[in-house]
Amino acid sequence: MADLHQLPRASRVLFCFLTVVAVRVMRTEPSAATAGPPGKIAVIGAGIGGASVAHFLQQHFGPQVQLDVYEKDAVGGRLATVTVNKQQYESGGASIHSLNLHMQDFVKLLGLKHRREVAGKSAIFNGEQFVLEETDWYLLNLFRLWWHYGMSFLRLQMWVEEVMEKFMRIYKYQAHGYAFSNLEELLHSLGGDTFVNMTQRFVAESLLEVGVTQRFIDDVIVAILRASYGQSVVVTAFAGAMSLAGAQGNMWAVEGGNKLVCSGLLKLTKANVIQATVIAISLHNAEGKTFYQVHYETEEGQGSSFYDIVVIATQLQDRKNNITFQNFDPPIAEFPGTFHTIVTSIIHGYLNSSYFGFPDPKLFPFANLLTTDTSALFFNSMDNLCPVNISGTFRRKQPQEAAVWRVHSLHPLEKHQLKILFRSYYSVQVKEWQAYPDYESAKSLPPIVLHDNLYYLNSIEWVTSSMEMAAVAAKNVALLAYNLWYQDLDKIDQKDLMHKVKTEL
Numbered sequence: 001m002a003d004l005h006q007l008p009r010a011s012r013v014l015f016c017f018l019t020v021v022a023v024r025v026m027r028t029e030p031s032a033a034t035a036g037p038p039g040k041i042a043v044i045g046a047g048i049g050g051a052s053v054a055h056f057l058q059q060h061f062g063p064q065v066q067l068d069v070y071e072k073d074a075v076g077g078r079l080a081t082v083t084v085n086k087q088q089y090e091s092g093g094a095s096i097h098s099l100n101l102h103m104q105d106f107v108k109l110l111g112l113k114h115r116r117e118v119a120g121k122s123a124i125f126n127g128e129q130f131v132l133e134e135t136d137w138y139l140l141n142l143f144r145l146w147w148h149y150g151m152s153f154l155r156l157q158m159w160v161e162e163v164m165e166k167f168m169r170i171y172k173y174q175a176h177g178y179a180f181s182n183l184e185e186l187l188h189s190l191g192g193d194t195f196v197n198m199t200q201r202f203v204a205e206s207l208l209e210v211g212v213t214q215r216f217i218d219d220v221i222v223a224i225l226r227a228s229y230g231q232s233v234v235v236t237a238f239a240g241a242m243s244l245a246g247a248q249g250n251m252w253a254v255e256g257g258n259k260l261v262c263s264g265l266l267k268l269t270k271a272n273v274i275q276a277t278v279i280a281i282s283l284h285n286a287e288g289k290t291f292y293q294v295h296y297e298t299e300e301g302q303g304s305s306f307y308d309i310v311v312i313a314t315q316l317q318d319r320k321n322n323i324t325f326q327n328f329d330p331p332i333a334e335f336p337g338t339f340h341t342i343v344t345s346i347i348h349g350y351l352n353s354s355y356f357g358f359p360d361p362k363l364f365p366f367a368n369l370l371t372t373d374t375s376a377l378f379f380n381s382m383d384n385l386c387p388v389n390i391s392g393t394f395r396r397k398q399p400q401e402a403a404v405w406r407v408h409s410l411h412p413l414e415k416h417q418l419k420i421l422f423r424s425y426y427s428v429q430v431k432e433w434q435a436y437p438d439y440e441s442a443k444s445l446p447p448i449v450l451h452d453n454l455y456y457l458n459s460i461e462w463v464t465s466s467m468e469m470a471a472v473a474a475k476n477v478a479l480l481a482y483n484l485w486y487q488d489l490d491k492i493d494q495k496d497l498m499h500k501v502k503t504e505l
């Protein structure tokens with residue numbers, strides 16, 4: 001082929017145009033092995049991963065493909081609300097970063113709104129006193145961080161921003177139709193070896209390396225990670241960077257509840273939501289084609305259906321999900337690793353501000369309490385919640401009034417512990433989540449492709465577990481399934497994508 005760089009600009013553009021046309025023509029003539037589009041696709045799980053993959057699969061394969069989405073429990077999965085006094089409150093995934101572009105797109109597409117922000121101050125508690133308090137005055141906050149921690153704060157910001165900036169390349173790649181067949185390739189294309197390594201080491205190591213002090217890590221970083229992951233510094237560097245980005249502010253949530261994105265996407269795609277527990281997937285070959293039989297259980301009994309493509313959009317490491325694989329040769333191996341339990345308690349009551357050193361409840365200024373790693377503490381974080389629907393006249397409760405609080409802890413709170421945090425309370429609702437991977441428990445990243453047309457969306461959680469990561473994985477799986485189905489191999493695992501997307505039309 002002639003060296004592209006020697007051609008005059010006009011013909012270079014023409015050349016690019018012709019290749020695009022050529023690719024389009026090739027795409028409309030599917031290879032003999034896969035004549036025509038797939039007939040039926042199954043998605044297992046109706047959380048944000050399953051709902052968004054259903055949407056993206058339909059976007060790519062077209063509306064004629066039948067989409068069945070299996071859900072054993074409630075649509076939304078780890079996005080859920082509980083009701084207190086006729087108002088709903090987020091009990092699972094709560095906040096979304098402003099640069100989470102897929103989530104932003106979904107909200108726009110579905111005509112949903114961002115929930116109005118209600119100001120509230122944060123502070124970090126070490127079991128005896130507050131080690132860091134937010135004030136009303138932005139400059140004073142900065143000054144305090146500077147005074148206490150010197151350059152650490154700036155270095156942290158620069159590190160997080162660099163990771164975010166590189167991570168955001170994924171949107172460009174995906175807009176151009178590129179997919180990755182495994183997580184290492186995906187990470188490598190975004191941030192090279194460094195990104196891959198960041199899933200294999202702890203966040204503290206990376207931070208110390210860029211010059212953040214141990215004191216800053218112990219006081220501040222640990223508190224943020226305990227609030228978001230419940231497991232402090234054993235979070236990997238990549239997952240850590242993502243949740244530290246959230247601590248910089250610019251967070252939002254969906255008016256009416258984040259789970260509305262899941263139900264909205266499923267309604268939009270007109271997918272069949274089947275209330276059933278998938279128990280097994282078996283492989284079948286007929287007339288040179290591969291089919292997957294999905295076996296499920298409902299209240300009425302067992303059943304099964306055949307599919308061309310299956311996407312598993314739930315954690316396979318969670319033993320409770322217990323999906324078995326039959327007839328695969330070689331067999332699909334068990335995935336190592338365990339999930340971390342987080343208990344969410346939604347409590348309607350009067351805060352015991354004395355416990356936090358404020359004998360007069362009227363003077364208690366904080367809405368979000370983070371904690372340091374102290375064995376004396378039996379909770380990770382506490383937040384004064386606003387309902388998912390906020391009217392124009394809504395105001396946060398005064399500290400001496402009864403309010404709805406969310407407490408995150410590793411174990412269910414015992415009565416005497418509740419009595420320490422609250423002077424008295426009207427109600428307590430408890431939700432135990434298999435929340436996040438225990439990042440210490442597995443040494444390598446699980447696969448995305450389990451078999452030819454069988455995909456594992458939630459392997460991404462071992463990079464980072466968040467709503468946006470689920471949506472990123474969903475777009476990747478949809479593109480991968482599409483590119484593989486039509487044998488468009490130039491769109492899979494391409495090197496040097498930064499350069500490619502710049503020169504493409």
Ligand SMILES: Cc1cc2nc3c(=O)[nH]c(=O)nc-3n(C[C@H](O)[C@H](O)[C@H](O)COP(=O)(O)OP(=O)(O)OC[C@H]3O[C@@H](n4cnc5c(N)ncnc54)[C@H](O)[C@@H]3O)c2cc1C
Pocket residue numbers: 044045046047048049050070071072073074075076077078079091092093094095096276277278279313314315321322323342344433434435436458465466467468470
């Ligand atoms: C307490 C908490 C706080 C969080 N905070 C945030 C946050 O602030 N921001 C953020 O971005 N993320 C947050 N997260 C993480 C976020 O909620 C998850 O990463 C995300 O919701 C995962 O979505 P998913 O669709 O991948 O999985 P899930 O939501 O778990 O969905 C899987 C679905 O599959 C169903 N299922 C499982 N097995 C079967 C089966 N055999 N048959 C049929 N159906 C099955 C389940 O019932 C479930 O509905 C938080 C999570 C928790 C628990």
Ligand SMILES: *[C@@H]1O[C@H](CO)[C@@H](O)[C@H](O)[C@H]1NC(C)=O
Pocket residue numbers: 193194197
């Ligand atoms: C990644 O880790 C490997 C092994 O731990 C190391 O040899 C390599 O230098 C690291 N690469 C980067 C870019 O940090």
Ligand SMILES: *[C@@H]1O[C@H](CO)[C@@H](O)[C@H](O)[C@H]1NC(C)=O
Pocket residue numbers: 112113255256257388389
């Ligand atoms: C809450 O907000 C959602 C989304 O805007 C809306 O559909 C719903 O009706 C609202 N509910 C209440 C009780 O206002």
Ligand SMILES: *[C@@H]1O[C@H](CO)[C@@H](O)[C@H](O)[C@H]1NC(C)=O
Pocket residue numbers: 279319320322324
């Ligand atoms: C998982 O499913 C298999 C087969 O359906 C069953 O034998 C086994 O007891 C189940 N395990 C759990 C932990 O539910």
Ligand SMILES: *[C@@H]1O[C@H](CO)[C@@H](O)[C@H](O)[C@H]1NC(C)=O
Pocket residue numbers: 352354355356419420421422423424
């Ligand atoms: C509140 O906190 C104080 C100080 O820790 C403690 O003595 C008291 O028992 C707690 N509970 C109530 C109900 O006041």
